[in-house]
Amino acid sequence: MNATIDTDQLVDTLKPGYIDLSDRIWDMPELRYQEQQSVSAQIEMMEAAGFKITRNVAGIPTAFMAEAGEGGPVIGFLGEFDALAGLSQEAGIAQKSPLAEGGNGHGCGHNLLGAGAMLAAVATRDHLAAKGMAGRVRYFGCPAEEGGSGKTFMAREGAFDGLDAAFCWHPASFNTLIPSNSLANVQAYFRFAGRAAHAAASPELGRSALDALELMSVGVQYLREHMPEKARVHSAITNTGGISPNVVQDSAEALYLIRAPQVNEALALFERVKKVALGAAMMTETTVEIEVDKACSNLLRNATLDELMQAQMERIGGIEFDADDLTYAKAIQDTLQPDDIGAAFKMFGLEPKGKPPVLAGDILAGPRPELVLPGSTDVGDVSWQVPTAQVMTACHAVGTPFHSWQLVAQGKSPAAHRGMVFAAKTMAASAISLFDNPDLLGRAKAEFAERTAITPYTCPIAPEVDLPFRRAKAR
Numbered sequence: 001m002n003a004t005i006d007t008d009q010l011v012d013t014l015k016p017g018y019i020d021l022s023d024r025i026w027d028m029p030e031l032r033y034q035e036q037q038s039v040s041a042q043i044e045m046m047e048a049a050g051f052k053i054t055r056n057v058a059g060i061p062t063a064f065m066a067e068a069g070e071g072g073p074v075i076g077f078l079g080e081f082d083a084l085a086g087l088s089q090e091a092g093i094a095q096k097s098p099l100a101e102g103g104n105g106h107g108c109g110h111n112l113l114g115a116g117a118m119l120a121a122v123a124t125r126d127h128l129a130a131k132g133m134a135g136r137v138r139y140f141g142c143p144a145e146e147g148g149s150g151k152t153f154m155a156r157e158g159a160f161d162g163l164d165a166a167f168c169w170h171p172a173s174f175n176t177l178i179p180s181n182s183l184a185n186v187q188a189y190f191r192f193a194g195r196a197a198h199a200a201a202s203p204e205l206g207r208s209a210l211d212a213l214e215l216m217s218v219g220v221q222y223l224r225e226h227m228p229e230k231a232r233v234h235s236a237i238t239n240t241g242g243i244s245p246n247v248v249q250d251s252a253e254a255l256y257l258i259r260a261p262q263v264n265e266a267l268a269l270f271e272r273v274k275k276v277a278l279g280a281a282m283m284t285e286t287t288v289e290i291e292v293d294k295a296c297s298n299l300l301r302n303a304t305l306d307e308l309m310q311a312q313m314e315r316i317g318g319i320e321f322d323a324d325d326l327t328y329a330k331a332i333q334d335t336l337q338p339d340d341i342g343a344a345f346k347m348f349g350l351e352p353k354g355k356p357p358v359l360a361g362d363i364l365a366g367p368r369p370e371l372v373l374p375g376s377t378d379v380g381d382v383s384w385q386v387p388t389a390q391v392m393t394a395c396h397a398v399g400t401p402f403h404s405w406q407l408v409a410q411g412k413s414p415a416a417h418r419g420m421v422f423a424a425k426t427m428a429a430s431a432i433s434l435f436d437n438p439d440l441l442g443r444a445k446a447e448f449a450e451r452t453a454i455t456p457y458t459c460p461i462a463p464e465v466d467l468p469f470r471r472a473k474a475r
């Protein structure tokens with residue numbers, strides 16, 4: 001029997017349990033660093049599959065590692081399972097602004113992501129065991145991809161040490177390799193403190209933290225003209241200071257997310273944003289405290305692994321959709337603006353020809369190094385420590401934006417399950433190719449060594465920055 005095709009069959013045999021797991025995780029959306037139930041459900045399955053569990057990886061209660069196999073190379077599979085705030089199912093059904101509704105939801109498909117990576121890990125281990133081959137498989141339960149950069153904290157503590165290669169995937173509405181780099185980012189709190197006073201009777205005694213916050217925002221708007229082209233800066237006001245206009249606000253806080261294509265550019269831009277904040281504090285005679293929350297690196301591509309994953313996707317051959325999928329996808333697309341659908345194509349440098357297909361089951365051509373994933377991922381940090389590759393597979397209707405209730409709504413669909421299974425087959429077969437072919441693994445590692453000799457990895461989160469959930473408690 002062909003060694004690679006065997007893993008497809010193993011995935012098909014194992015899949016019902018992992019599809020069920022992805023549905024269960026969808027049913028209990030948990031936010032960053034609070035993924036206790038999702039972690040318990042995963043650990044229970046990995047234990048039942050005979051994997052040895054290491055809990056509390058990097059001091060994070062919702063980070064774990066599951067290992068199986070003996071000797072040989074060590075291949076990692078990265079899983080995510082955190083949800084987003086403000087994307088409840090109810091909000092989706094009511095078609096209201098999800099943010100206004102509150103509630104959590106799997107708006108980036110992470111219910112599928114972790115379960116799919118586990119499925120790949122178990123199928124790979126079963127294949128090694130059936131063939132009596134040496135080799136170890138590690139599944140990493142990585143918390144807080146959304147705004148928490150769990151993997152970056154894990155990377156800082158050496159959680160991925162000892163891996164020879166790592167594979168992962170992300171649900172999308174296309175089948176493709178992750179396009180080129182993702183954006184590196186730094187997230188930090190800017191906390192202004194002033195002095196309260198009666199806003200009419202004694203304004204001269206007040207020093208407004210809210211003014212400082214607003215002036216910082218104005219300064220950042222001016223900074224935009226002089227930022228690297230693909231840089232992004234966005235913010236949320238996390239403390240408005242107060243709700244009484246007749247009080248000079250003595251405290252105000254914003255959380256800034258600063259992104260750029262390269263990690264050093266993101267860090268340099270953060271320094272410039274800090275100057276804007278200090279300027280705003282000086283103008284208003286307030287003080288500002290700056291607290292780094294988290295950061296992540298851009299992705300480092302590995303052409304050897306990219307080509308391997310692409311070849312496996314093409315061998316397996318895309319995804320077939322049936323009439324029910326198309327009806328379902330059409331219903332979702334009817335709630336989307338036509339421009340959104342066009343934008344989804346443009347993201348991949350494609351021009352829709354005529355009416356866009358409702359679901360894209362085709363595999364897009366090869367690595368596309370000219371394209372940048374218009375977001376960030378903490379997989380970036382793993383990719384600077386270990387040769388890493390990842391694919392996206394079609395789980396959602398074309399045009400569905402990430403972080404939308406439409407995406408939440410498709411998280412348990414048969415099409416989403418098929419996309420997950422396709423990703424698991426691609427990852428498992430890619431891993432088996434490396435176990436079978438030491439030269440190929442050697443090439444991936446040599447490429448990685450050459451690239452990181454030029455720019456070695458430095459964790460963008462300094463050693464003294466504590467985990468976000470611990471800092472939040474301390475405050």
Ligand SMILES: Nc1ccc(C(=O)N[C@@H](CCC(=O)O)C(=O)O)cc1
Nearest residue numbers: 145146147148170296375376377402
């Ligand atoms: N294949 C994907 C990987 C990541 C994302 C994503 O949206 N990531 C968050 C990460 C946020 C963060 O790093 O703080 C973002 O860019 O806002 C989307 C698709």
